[in-house]
């Protein structure tokens with residue numbers, strides 16, 4: 001399998017946030033998958049917000065992409081935008097790839113794996129089970145947890161998107177003890193954990209868990225509209241300004 005293209009440190013932050021939070025958006029969609037804006041408009045808005053990095057992370061599920069041959073068009077457009085904004089804002093080519101089984105299999109062909117700068121592993125539909133509808137809370141938790149651990153066995157994954165978030169948002173709260181186990185293993189494997197305020201509210205206990213295990217973090221807002229860009233960055237910046245003394249390892253806000 002194609003290995004990662006960049007070292008983890010280049011695509012993630014130390015969870016201590018001691019040096020502040022750079023203006024990174026590492027989870028954004030455009031019309032190449034199910035985002036509502038053209039990629040050029042996403043880049044323009046990111047620039048206006050003052051971001052220093054934008055990573056497009058289009059879905060690879062066949063029913064979510066924009067059509068046949070989409071990946072070539074996507075890659076060309078992202079590279080064109082990267083050249084246009086060179087020296088002002090870094091633009092990288094990412095993908096959000098769903099788990100297809102519980103052993104780390106994902107929707108990602110070799111051409112995509114070779115080209116992408118950043119691969120977000122995600123649990124969306126439950127492998128072999130379809131979407132969450134009809135799952136009991138216990139089943140949803142167990143299956144998402146198993147699929148997340150499987151993703152950590154895939155050496156092409158740079159970061160986990162919204163771990164536990166699908167169950168949490170659509171079925172039942174995802175237990176912090178299981179999130180903790182995923183984070184611990186992610187730290188061992190050198191995979192970053194996404195900090196995503198769309199799924200983690202409040203963010204503090206999730207960030208505290210990453211600190212406890214020394215897991216690197218990836219600011220990602222899962223922006224599907226221009227308004228969603230930079231949300232994770234703003235939330236993390238808020239926490240960094242309040243200072244690490246306010247967010248202890250247990251996530252207790254003083």
Ligand SMILES: [Zn+2]
Nearest residue numbers: 096122161162
């Ligand atoms: Zn997702």
Ligand SMILES: [Zn+2]
Nearest residue numbers: 027029096222
């Ligand atoms: Zn997404």
